[in-house]
Amino acid sequence: MTEKDIAPIILASKSPRRQELLTLMNIPFRIALKDVDETYPEELSPAQIAVYIAEKKARAFDESLTGDEVVLTADTIVCVDSLILGKPEDETHAFEMLSLLSGRKHEVYTGVALMNKSGLHSFYEATDVYFRNLSPEQIKYYIETYKPLDRAGSYGIQDWIGLIGIERITGSYTNVVGLPTERLYRELLSM
Ligand SMILES: Cc1cn([C@H]2C[C@H](O)[C@@H](COP(=O)(O)OP(=O)(O)OP(=O)(O)O)O2)c(=O)[nH]c1=O
Helix, strand or coil: CCHHHCCCEEECCCCHHHHHHHHHCCCCEEECCCCCCCCCCCCCCHHHHHHHHHHHHHHCCHHHCCCCCEEEEEEEEEEECCEEECCCCCHHHHHHHHHHHCCCEEEEEEEEEEEECCEEEEEEEEEEEEECCCCHHHHHHHHHHHCCCCCHHHCCCCCHHHHHHEEEEECCHHHHHCCCHHHHHHHHHCC
16 A cells, blocks of 8 residues: 555644654645644543544544545643643743653653544554653753743654653654654554
8 A cells, every 4th residue: 555545634733843744754735724722621641631632633623624635633742750741831841841851751642633524533652751861951951942842841852852861762753753653654544
């Protein structure tokens, strides 16, 4: 099977990383954006939160789908000690998040929703990420230089901090960047 077997994709994401990953997958797509409230019920598990928000982003397109088009949405969250980290509010918050992640393991969940006229199909991937000890100076330098305020957990594994600060990961790398590409490819082919 090839990309020819994949339905036309509408990527409903403003994330440059998701756009870039889909481009690298050689899957044609167009972008459409809608504002979505990203709140979620307290009782959900981390994996359920990522899927819940991804589905909410997809459902915003309920009325506007035509033909065999598929809307693709995703949501990435970071979880440490059952604490959910989304995007930081400001640089102080980013400093707190990275200090919390320093020297330990955390999990990254990306929920993905695929919606066409026949319904909604969603899934998630989880990746364990191990940060080595980061000094307060390194964290400060990273935040001031790279301004990671649009990233869940206040870091990009693809940035400087990922290159010098991450010892290892277990699971999908692209899942941490924002889209679990290998799983996504399989799911799109099976639709
Ligand atoms: C952990 C991590 C997250 N991220 C990014 C991926 C997502 O863009 C962002 C998490 O926020 P999301 O709410 O998942 O996505 P978004 O608001 O950027 O885009 P949209 O809702 O329009 O699809 O953090 C990285 O780029 N690298 C990383 O290592």
